[in-house]
Amino acid sequence: MSTTSTTATRRVAPPAAADSPMLVGGRWTPGALDRWLDVSNPATGEVVGRTPRADETDVRHAVAAAAAAFPAWRATVPAERARVLGAIADDVEAAAEPMARLLSTETGNAIRPQTRPEIASAVALLRYFAGTVGEHKGETVPLGGGLLNYTLREPLGVVGAIIPWNAPVQLAAVKIAMALSTGNTMVLKTAEDAPLAVLELSRHCARHLPPGVLNVVTGLGEEAGAALLRSDGIAKVSFTGSTRVGRLAMAEAARRILPVSLELGGKSPAIVFPDADEDDVAAGVVAGMRFTRNGQSCTAGSRLLVHESIFDSFLDRVRTRVEALVVGDPLAEATDMGTLVNRTQFDKVVDYVEGGQRDGAEIVTGGLPDPAGPLGQGLYHLPTLMRGVDPSWRIAREEIFGPVLVAIPWTEEQEAIEMANDSHFGLAAYVWTHDIGKALRTAHALEAGWVQVNRGTGQLPGMSYGGVKQSGIGREFSLEGALEGFTSRKTITVDTGV
Numbered sequence: 001m002s003t004t005s006t007t008a009t010r011r012v013a014p015p016a017a018a019d020s021p022m023l024v025g026g027r028w029t030p031g032a033l034d035r036w037l038d039v040s041n042p043a044t045g046e047v048v049g050r051t052p053r054a055d056e057t058d059v060r061h062a063v064a065a066a067a068a069a070f071p072a073w074r075a076t077v078p079a080e081r082a083r084v085l086g087a088i089a090d091d092v093e094a095a096a097e098p099m100a101r102l103l104s105t106e107t108g109n110a111i112r113p114q115t116r117p118e119i120a121s122a123v124a125l126l127r128y129f130a131g132t133v134g135e136h137k138g139e140t141v142p143l144g145g146g147l148l149n150y151t152l153r154e155p156l157g158v159v160g161a162i163i164p165w166n167a168p169v170q171l172a173a174v175k176i177a178m179a180l181s182t183g184n185t186m187v188l189k190t191a192e193d194a195p196l197a198v199l200e201l202s203r204h205c206a207r208h209l210p211p212g213v214l215n216v217v218t219g220l221g222e223e224a225g226a227a228l229l230r231s232d233g234i235a236k237v238s239f240t241g242s243t244r245v246g247r248l249a250m251a252e253a254a255r256r257i258l259p260v261s262l263e264l265g266g267k268s269p270a271i272v273f274p275d276a277d278e279d280d281v282a283a284g285v286v287a288g289m290r291f292t293r294n295g296q297s298c299t300a301g302s303r304l305l306v307h308e309s310i311f312d313s314f315l316d317r318v319r320t321r322v323e324a325l326v327v328g329d330p331l332a333e334a335t336d337m338g339t340l341v342n343r344t345q346f347d348k349v350v351d352y353v354e355g356g357q358r359d360g361a362e363i364v365t366g367g368l369p370d371p372a373g374p375l376g377q378g379l380y381h382l383p384t385l386m387r388g389v390d391p392s393w394r395i396a397r398e399e400i401f402g403p404v405l406v407a408i409p410w411t412e413e414q415e416a417i418e419m420a421n422d423s424h425f426g427l428a429a430y431v432w433t434h435d436i437g438k439a440l441r442t443a444h445a446l447e448a449g450w451v452q453v454n455r456g457t458g459q460l461p462g463m464s465y466g467g468v469k470q471s472g473i474g475r476e477f478s479l480e481g482a483l484e485g486f487t488s489r490k491t492i493t494v495d496t497g498v
């Protein structure tokens with residue numbers, strides 16, 4: 001293992017620990033059994049808060065509250081829904097800094113490059129969907145014969161939504177904004193590791209929403225999450241998380257023929273052509289790998305496919321960029337990369353890297369920090385670049401969800417495309433070339449829901465985002481996604497007699 005990654009060790013005081021009840025029917029509640037789960041700061045191991053461990057009864061109450069609130073909310077004029085979402089966005093923006101600190105504290109994600117931008121993204125999403133309420137339009141279809149045939153976009157009812165811990169505020173905001181702007185009500189289940197900042201977001205929502213329109217339950221996936229999926233009161237499942245649990249969600253939804261949206265895992269390829277401006281592209285590849293979130297991103301461009309003619313020189317550039325990342329206290333301004341979210345995730349990343357080494361891969365830079373150094377005791381893993389990797393190995397095929405980038409050379413364009421598509425995932429992909437013909441040919445051939453050409457940063461409101469293959473079903477972040485995923489189309493046919 002070799003690395004010269006610098007560290008930021010000045011510890012910044014995290015927010016004080018507190019109990020955060022959940023939101024059911026407009027009231028903040030510890031839940032029927034008053035049982036609590038600790039939330040820890042992965043950078044220090046300290047408990048930073050507690051949230052209720054919701055059970056089936058709590059979920060039933062939350063779904064009932066959402067069902068009771070639905071008739072009035074669906075009847076709310078669109079402009080009022082827009083006003084409310086806009087007011088929530090204003091409140092979140094005003095409280096962005098403490099929310100970003102809280103989010104860094106529970107996730108280990110660095111505040112400057114990751115959690116502040118995440119809160120800003122949540123605000124932008126709330127505003128975007130506030131701006132789309134007038135666009136929930138139907139169509140008039142000319143059928144002749146005196147018939148007036150038109151369609152209406154109608155809300156579905158109670159949306160059951162489940163989110164993961166890696167970008168919880170952004171994912172909560174997009175689901176809340178899509179569901180509520182289209183006239184649905186909602187029960188949102190937070191992730192075990194990162195419920196606190198989402199509860200903070202919910203507090204801003206609750207100040208502006210009628211009781212029951214948004215309900216937020218906390219707790220374990222196999223208890224509260226499973227109870228939500230089983231609930232007869234929900235009309236739609238909106239799930240973001242692993243492919244494994246997505247499969248369970250879909251099976252549960254199939255029982256009652258519920259519509260589902262699934263935003264699942266990925267192992268996204270980044271294809272680098274030989275004409276690339278190597279230094280700029282190295283920066284883009286490092287950004288696309290989402291090292292600032294420890295690679296714990298579904299869209300991380302974690303399979304780096306580089307033309308053989310520039311393989312060595314390009315990897316040198318990437319190595320330089322990776323080694324310049326500052327690893328350390330998530331709350332320190334200098335930090336680019338904080339800690340992994342929990343011990344399980346940490347062990348998983350270590351296991352993948354060690355397994356890759358046993359298979360014969362070489363660590364170009366990264367690996368575990370010096371155990372005797374300042375990062376040795378926490379859940380820190382250095383940003384890691386590996387080469388000498390066969391595309392059939394686990395580290396090249398499975399989603400590591402950690403700061404591990406594997407590099408593989410290719411010779412022919414077609415070979416690169418086939419390698420990129422040889423995956424059961426199909427979420428994001430990145431193409432790096434100045435040759436517009438090659439770029440578009442490759443982008444069109446890639447099996448992915450989202451292909452970026454010469455860009456390595458995140459989703460923006462308005463772009464339809466989602467996966468193909470086992471990366472998911474449905475689209476989020478866009479009006480189109482909200483209409484397809486959160487409304488149904490009703491056809492009205494009137495015989496006008498004229």
Ligand code: NAD
Nearest residue numbers: 163164165190191221222225226241242245263264265298
């Ligand atoms: P996970 O699937 O383990 O958990 C996600 C959520 O599901 C959590 O709230 C959890 O409590 C809940 N859950 C777990 N078991 C459940 C069950 N039996 N029934 C109902 N709910 C249950 O995923 P994770 O480890 O929290 O997140 C990482 C995964 O999420 C990665 O695979 C990542 O790619 C994916 N992800 C995808 C996107 C996307 O947009 N495609 C975005 C972020 C994360």
